[in-house]
Amino acid sequence: MTKGFSAAAIRSGFSLVELSIVLVILGLLTGGILTGQNLIRAAELRSVVTEFQRYQTAARTFRDKYFALPGDMGNAVSFWGTAATCPPTNSAPLSGGTTCNGDGTGKVETGIEGFLFWQHLSSAGLIEGNYTGAPGPDDSRDAEISVNVPASRLTTAGWSANMQLESLASGSPFFGGEYNNILLFGKEKDTRATFGHALTSTEAWNIDKKSDDGRPGLGNILSTRLSYDCTTATDMSHKYIAEYKLDKHTISCALVFQNAF
Numbered sequence: 001m002t003k004g005f006s007a008a009a010i011r012s013g014f015s016l017v018e019l020s021i022v023l024v025i026l027g028l029l030t031g032g033i034l035t036g037q038n039l040i041r042a043a044e045l046r047s048v049v050t051e052f053q054r055y056q057t058a059a060r061t062f063r064d065k066y067f068a069l070p071g072d073m074g075n076a077v078s079f080w081g082t083a084a085t086c087p088p089t090n091s092a093p094l095s096g097g098t099t100c101n102g103d104g105t106g107k108v109e110t111g112i113e114g115f116l117f118w119q120h121l122s123s124a125g126l127i128e129g130n131y132t133g134a135p136g137p138d139d140s141r142d143a144e145i146s147v148n149v150p151a152s153r154l155t156t157a158g159w160s161a162n163m164q165l166e167s168l169a170s171g172s173p174f175f176g177g178e179y180n181n182i183l184l185f186g187k188e189k190d191t192r193a194t195f196g197h198a199l200t201s202t203e204a205w206n207i208d209k210k211s212d213d214g215r216p217g218l219g220n221i222l223s224t225r226l227s228y229d230c231t232t233a234t235d236m237s238h239k240y241i242a243e244y245k246l247d248k249h250t251i252s253c254a255l256v257f258q259n260a261f
Contacts, residue, residue, distance in 0.1 A: 045203055048185060052185070055121075059260065062126055069108055070117045071118075074101050076123075077098070077099060080099045083100050086101070087134075088133045090137045099120065111141060112134070115132070129150055144188060156187050158185075175217040175239035179256070180260075182258045183256075183257040184255070185257065186254030197251050199251065202244070216242045222255065224256060228245075229250050232244075
């Protein structure tokens, strides 16, 4: 007798019961994959605040130990040696543990100091990773995740260079007003620090609400403004009335953590 299915069995095909079982299994597999993805995303979102607290603590510890802000420190080379090229550039980044000084004004300013910030913290052993201290190839504010700024656990996102922002001009990605030293959280974007959108409005609101006031233009956790799918603001002066657009589900928000250190 020939082994395998008989001709009659082949002609009969699958029964409705068998097909139903297959469909149920496929449904369970699909549901399991989607549930797993949601759980991974939720864990990544929880890590955003944890990462901020880690870098905030590192910056404050640095300030208490060296009496200066990382990146702005005017005598950093006394502790870690002078790099061959200061200030560092994309073609001549910091290496070998040496560094460059900041200007010592008490502000971590846009550009080189923002990138030295991470390199000084790394040199002091307060954060993991090695950073070039130099801007990327596009312009003086070009942040490259895992190269000159640290990556986040949230996929494709990272923490941008710190900045001191005052007297914001029209067209700024921020709401109006003065910002103290800040940390920026977002996705890498060419020709700009990491202002790129990394979160949906609901995700940004969730982080903001749990740790601050849930308002995109107020408090210590703010949203960048230049995305109409993120907040209701259409002008930088709308900081007092802006709300997150919770009915939008596109990736449209980046976050600003002000008074970071």
